Amino acid sequence: MFFLRMAFLSILKHRRRSMVICISIVVSVVVMVFVQGMLGGLRKSFFDELLQDSGHLQIHGTGWENRLDPNSLAVMLRKPQMLIHDIQADPGLAAEVSVAEPMLRFGALLVHGERSVEIAGEGVIPETRFYSDVRSATRSGSFLPATGGPVVALSTSTARLLDLGTGDSVVALVQDATGSPYYLSYTVAGIFSTGKPQIDDELFFMPLTDAQALLGLPDEVSEIRLTIRHPQAAPAVARQLSTVLGAAHPFVQTWGDIQGGLVQLIRLGDLYSSVIDLIVVLVAATVITSSILMTIFERAPTFGALRAIGMKRRQLFGMLMQEGFLLGLAGSFLGICIGLLPVLYLQDRGLDVGAAARVLGTATTYRFALSARDALAVAAAGVLIAMGGYLYGALASVRTGLLESLDQGV
């Protein structure tokens, strides 16, 4: 405590130097908080929202990867409930898989009066645990109620294009499993607006059984979508699924395959963040080092006196590092406080990224996100920057000869 107090008093004594060091830490922490907040938003959107929609794993029929039409009905999985039963019967998979649901994706033309729109339909079980963002973003009506006849849920933009409201009828025209055109009429049960163009502009939803009836595929689906407890274990689970479902020859995709582009984008973002952080750390550490070195000579007689009265080199080193620690702590605290202001603002209000949302897989309003863990990591980095900057100065101090420090010659 005594040395900590000495360090604290030394910081106060050399206010100008301490200020320069503190400011360099604050600036570096603010930059790191901002970059982390920006990338945290992308990660949050990816892991908490996008993967909630697309699942961690998708099981498709054999040859699915070679289809030309993304909504092709040529490659289907038969008897999906049996496959799900096989998954649940395997102890290893049952322990890992938390959600397994059949899905049926198809292309359709929605028609209302003289208006029509070409769009993809997604047949899901009404109580689906995927698309929770769609369910929560339902602005009017409700998302696929279990009762009440054939229904669909549309986005606000689709409903506007077709001039539809909840309770209105809309016709879904499809090319069924035989290749023949077929249509049925549905009631608009819910209208949603997620803010994500890849959902709002491209999808509408209907109960799975209605979709199967529309397409003439009574016991077939285009995929089984899975959520697992440990997303990082997706490749291993995929291999296990291929083994367990071997007879069905399924094609299993992990989230890394499904969202390959975004995964690359996140990796690039992480690399970009690392480079920015490295530059910031180097600049701050250089400022701190040069600042502390400037005062080494000034404080040398004090260091010399301390060593003359019995302070060991390591104790002097420890005292200076404690000084760095204290300044790092103060700078980090201030940096976090200042850096959080824009991050929290952009977390609450978001940033309009417009068409880039499709590339980023986010909503058009891109929201920053900074977890407590990331904030703590940045704060720790701030402390380490200060201590790293002090390291050279502290080493130089303890390596200086005792006589040299005391400024006593012959």
Added chain:
Amino acid sequence: MPLIELRNIVKDYTLGDTLIHAIRGVTLTVEPGEVLSVVGPSGCGKTTLLNMVGCIDTPTSGSVFFGGRDTGSLSDGALADIRLHRIGFIFQSFNLVPVLTVRENVELPMVLARVPPPRRRQTADRLIEAVGLGRFARHKPRELSGGQRQRVAIARALVNTPDLVIADEPTANLDSRTGDEVLRVIKGLNEHDGVTFIFSTHNPAILSYATRQVHLLDGALESAKPEAR
């Protein structure tokens, strides 16, 4: 056994291309309880000699024995331990830590010696009272006069009850009245507590405080004659 024994010590410095012989074969012993003054003109090697006695510097050749141990064979850490536990330093320019109060400056060697805080405080307060600075315990060094600072340095030098106190020109930065005060404190501690003192000076007026004086000229001893108290 002598407290200090210097055996033919030599100290050379290189200054650019010039070799400077700071100490030329000094042999000297100091017994416990002595007050030894090292006298000589400026630049004669007094500080260099005291630095070697105080384990701050090492001789180019020869040996320094402290309490019978050859300091040349000791590690940096062991020398720091000797300086901490067995030697007290009073520097010409005081060398107090400016950010600490008088009490904290006096406590500092005890902190390094890991003395428990209550005993630390008690000892510091007793010594601060002994040097007559009781009411300045919470002051910073910059708030004190030169003589007061030197008395803080004396208290600091004594906190770990050292065997030897080395004072390098203890009155050089003080006026004659304050210098006398400081020397009276040193003499009192020697007489009452038996503390061994070695101090350097080029001021003949303060030699009466020493029990023995040695004269240094151009790095060599001229004589080592006993003085009456």
